[in-house]
Amino acid sequence: MHVLFVLDPLPGLKAYKDSSVAMMRALHARGHTLSVALQSDLYIDHGTVFARYEPIALVSDADLHGHEWWTARGEAAEQPVAAFDAVLMRKDPPFDMEYVYSTQLLDYAQAKGARVFNQGSAIRNHPEKLAITEFPELTTPTLVTSSMARIKAFYAEHKDVIVKPLDGMGGTGIFRLQPNDANLNAILETLTDNGQQTIMAQRYIPEIVKGDKRILIIGGEPVPYALARIPLAGETRGNLAAGGRGVAQPLSESDRRIAMAVAPKLAARGLLLIGLDVIGEYVTEINVTSPTCFVEITEQTGFDVADMFAQALERAVSGSVAVPNEAIATS
Template identity: 70%
Template sequence: MRILYIIDPLASLAAYKDTSVAMMRASLARGHQVAVTLQGDLYIDDSRVKTVYRDITIAADADLRGPHWWSYISNSVEAELNTFDAVIMRKDPPFDMEYAYSTHLLGFAEQQGARVFNTGAALRNHPEKLAITEFPEFTPLTLVTRDMTRLRAFHAQHQDVIVKPLDGMGGTGIFRLRADEPNVGAILETLTEQGTQTIMAQRYIPEISQGDKRILIIGGEPVPYCLARIPLAGETRGNLAAGGRGVAQALSERDWEIARSIGPKLVERGLLLIGLDVIGDYVTEINVTSPTCFVEITEQTGFDVADVFVQAVEKAVSKP
């Protein structure tokens, strides 16, 4: 297959731990050709969705911690997206208007025959924080609003809550409001930008001390290991970007229950890869834009997540 990865600039990636790099290496190892393009290089010309791309290779013994871990094997080429066997959307958040426009371009490309994973419509229709509201049996008590009175009442009722922006990533903008928090008003005013931006509030889950688990689901099937991202001492966020420590572990019975319930429903909507964030018994987010943690799970367990992903792409492409 010829696989096109829509990705951030290669030089900006920490290749030794980057999931997209692991995907590309697995693609090459399975004998596929890999091309890369940037979100900004997608365009429509005469109603056809096209891009400017370059073919790359990655040596099996490449120094992934060095600056030159990949090699270009072609000059820049223009082509329609439907000329590739598969298009993998791996542009990292934020999900801003440029990202939204890209999902529309991907959707148009699919109408022209492109095979896109995750699909443009699926990315657009499953906001990562809001999507949990479809599965109340697996989620903590949650409020989504920009109304200060409702937010204050939620805090007063539950005493210990987490508040966060809907467009945050990597743990940015997340606050824990305990019962005695003296700055509740200031924090809520800041997050909602004086009541003009909608945010999410959730009852605090004390099991965060045991880790914020990333559960990966590929082609509707759960990966049997998750990555528990354990917060630093005194920290309420387990995100690796916030200093959390990643510990791979087998899925618990509850993890399997959650993943087997949610995964098959979402794969039918065009979500080949999703990443559930689970704290204790509860799903707190459903990541669909650029789920990570492939490398950490593979290194600690020997389960080759990237290879499983590429196999799922092969299977999906083979379907009529």
């Protein structure tokens, strides 16, 4: 296969821990050809979506802590996106309007035969924090609103709550409001922009001390290990970007039950790769843009997550795993 990665500039990736790089290495090991493009390299000309792309080759035995793990494989070129065997949308957030436009271009390309993973429409229709509200039976009590009065009532009911923006990543903007919190008004005024910005409030889940687990679902099947991101002492956020410590562990019976409740529905919508965030027995986020933690799980358990992904991609492209176009057909 010739696989196009739409992602951030290669020199800025931390190859030793980057999941997209792990995907590239697994695909390369299985004999596939790789190219890369930026969001800005996608364009439409006379109704056809093109990509300006750079063919790359991976350097064997490269030091992944350096920048020479890849090399250009010929000159940059341009061709219709549908001419690639697979297109992987791996651009990291922010999920801004430019990101939205990219997913729309990929949808148009898919209508002309491109094989896109995760599908543009599926990414747009699953905002990563809001998506959990489709599964209320799997979530802690959750409120989504811009009304400070409603949030205060929710806080008065549950006493100990988490409030966070809907577009944050890496743990940014997350606050824990405990009983009699003197900063309540200031925090809510800031997060909601004085009632103009919609945010999420959730009942605090004490099991966060045991870790915020990332459960990966690939091709509708859960990876058998999760990465529990354990917060620093005195911290309420387990995100690795916020200093959390990642510990791989086998899926519990509860983890597997949660994953299998979510996987069939979302996989059927064109989501080849999903990253569930689970605290205790509750889903707190459903990541579909560029889920990570491949490397950490593989290094600690020996289970090759990237190879599982590469095999799932091969099946999806060959047609043994159907990728529906229903979202495009109805748009």
